[in-house]
Amino acid sequence: DVKVTQSSRYLVKRTGEKVFLECVQDMDHENMFWYRQDPGLGLRLIYFSYDVKMKEKGDIPEGYSVSREKKERFSLILESASTNQTSMYLCASSYDGEYTEAFFGQGTRLTVV
Amino acid sequence: AQKVTQAQTEISVVEKEDVTLDCVYETRDTTYYLFWYKQPPSGELVFLIRRNSFDEQNEISGRYSWNFQKSTSSFNFTITASQVVDSAVYFCALSERTGRRALTFGSGTRLQVQP
Numbered sequence: 700d701v702k703v704t705q706s707s708r709y710l711v712k713r714t715g716e717k718v719f720l721e722c723v724q725d726m727d728h729e730n731m732f733w734y735r736q737d738p739g740l741g742l743r744l745i746y747f748s749y750d751v752k753m754k755e756k757g758d759i760p761e762g763y764s765v766s767r768e769k770k771e772r773f774s775l776i777l778e779s780a781s782t783n784q785t786s787m788y789l790c791a792s793s794y795d796g797e798y799t800e801a802f803f804g805q806g807t808r809l810t811v812v
Numbered sequence: 813a814q815k816v817t818q819a820q821t822e823i824s825v826v827e828k829e830d831v832t833l834d835c836v837y838e839t840r841d842t843t844y845y846l847f848w849y850k851q852p853p854s855g856e857l858v859f860l861i862r863r864n865s866f867d868e869q870n871e872i873s874g875r876y877s878w879n880f881q882k883s884t885s886s887f888n889f890t891i892t893a894s895q896v897v898d899s900a901v902y903f904c905a906l907s908e909r910t911g912r913r914a915l916t917f918g919s920g921t922r923l924q925v926q927p
Contacts, residue, residue, distance in 0.1 A: 732914050
């Protein structure tokens with residue numbers, strides 16, 4: 700089975716802190732994604748990566764950055780956390796093909812106080 | 813730009829009722845792919861089905877069925893004889909052949925099945 704693992708299930712951080720959310724997949728997928736989920740808004744794409752050291756902005760990249768130094772690991776970084784970044788963050792991965800589904804991690808619920 | 817609309821925010825049914833979740837999409841691409849995911853209370857999205865734009869055949873898998881109609885840009889999901897375990901948030905998603913690799917999701921429909 701494909702496994703996408705996010706480092707934390709719940710996180711509480713203070714405003715202004717630098718926050719790292721880690722995601723690891725074990726299926727040698729080329730693509731990895733970070734989404735943010737908010738009530739009534741569904742999942743919105745923050746960033747994605749289709750190869751090591753490659754990244755592309757999604758729909759809401761402001762306030763976030765990413766890092767992909769190894770194929771299996773994709774990190775989301777909140778440079779200076781703010782309360783409006785309180786949300787559920789979902790990592791996903793997929794094979795690089797036209798018709799491939801994405802596999803998701805269990806999510807990290809981040810609260811910024 | 814691609815867009816997915818799930819107009820039903822929340823649906824509540826009683827066990828054994830049939831329920832249909834609506835999904836309407838917008839895309840300029842002639843080749844695209846549609847997906848449904850289930851998010852149970854545990855939080856992890858579970859893939860249910862995918863369909864490409866050239867395959868309008870309806871699909872049935874047990875109590876689940878999907879109706880894809882290009883003429884109305886819809887990809888609706890029906891659960892027959894619903895069960896309490898079907899309670900979850902369901903997401904419809906779209907990707908385009910010529911667009912970015914990532915899925916674009918609708919806002920989701922929360923289904924509550926009462927015993």
